[in-house]
Amino acid sequence: MKPVHIEFILNRKPVSADIPADMTALAVIREEAGLTGTKEGCGVGECGACTIEVDGKAVNACLMLGAQLDGTDVLTVEGLAPEPEGSRPGPLHRIQEAFLDNHGVQCGFCTPGILMSTHALLNETPSPDDHQIKKAIAGNICRCTGYQQIFSSVKAACTPEDREGEAV
Ligand code: FES
Ligand code: FES
Structure with a gap:
């Protein structure tokens, strides 16, 4: 299957990836971006463990194709707290x-x-x-x-x- 090129903002930083066309947004976040804070529970839109924010709205990432992330602004749990300054962890949200x-x-x-x-x-x-x-x-x-x-x-x-x- 021909890979799909996507570019989007993830936790305030631009990212790009070439992904399989059938890859879910959840797999993009966890496997391509390595952000494992977003969990996979049911994988079929029932449990909410995979909830991320896409353009300010809560979305079940297991139900969204990774290709649909192209051009969006995504926030995951890792991006909730402000960026730490220096090497120490910053304050929580x-x-x-x-x-x-x-x-x-x-x-x-x-x-x-x-x-x-x-x-x-x-x-x-x-x-x-x-x-x-x-x-x-x-x-x-x-x-x-x-x-x-x-x-x-x-x-x-x-x-x-x-x-x-x-x-x-
Ligand atoms: S993993 Fe359960 S709703 Fe997505
Ligand atoms: S599933 Fe354990 S705290 Fe909610």
């Missing part, structure tokens, strides 16, 4: 802090996808209500936490007074 503070992580397999769904929600709705939060993370399945801690984490991340002066 506000959403990541909220998950730590509210015990929203157990095994963590679902967490990258939920963080990205939350980030995409805040892109579109800076102060979401409970219904909007539940809708935004409805496609993210967690086997560990029972969802209450996850909901509390997302709600804390979405609380405007906590986020004063911060860029999403």
Whole structure:
């Protein structure tokens, strides 16, 4: 099969690759770009573990062809926190802090996808209500936490007074 050439922005940096035409966006992110924070759970659009942000919207990367990434702006969990300065790790993103503070992580397999769904929600709705939060993370399945801690984490991340002066 003839390879497809793609060029896109990945976590604020330009990347290009020649990929098989049937390669998924998830495989491009994990195997070509080596960013394994984005997880593969079901592989068929059911679990949300593979959620990335494409042009500001949450997308299941397992359902998207890699060729469709061409010309897009992609954010994965690795790009959520600001770039570190120097060799030391930089600060976490506000959403990541909220998950730590509210015990929203157990095994963590679902967490990258939920963080990205939350980030995409805040892109579109800076102060979401409970219904909007539940809708935004409805496609993210967690086997560990029972969802209450996850909901509390997302709600804390979405609380405007906590986020004063911060860029999403
Ligand atoms: S791996 Fe993509 S939705 Fe489950
Ligand atoms: S924390 Fe384990 S699947 Fe969600």
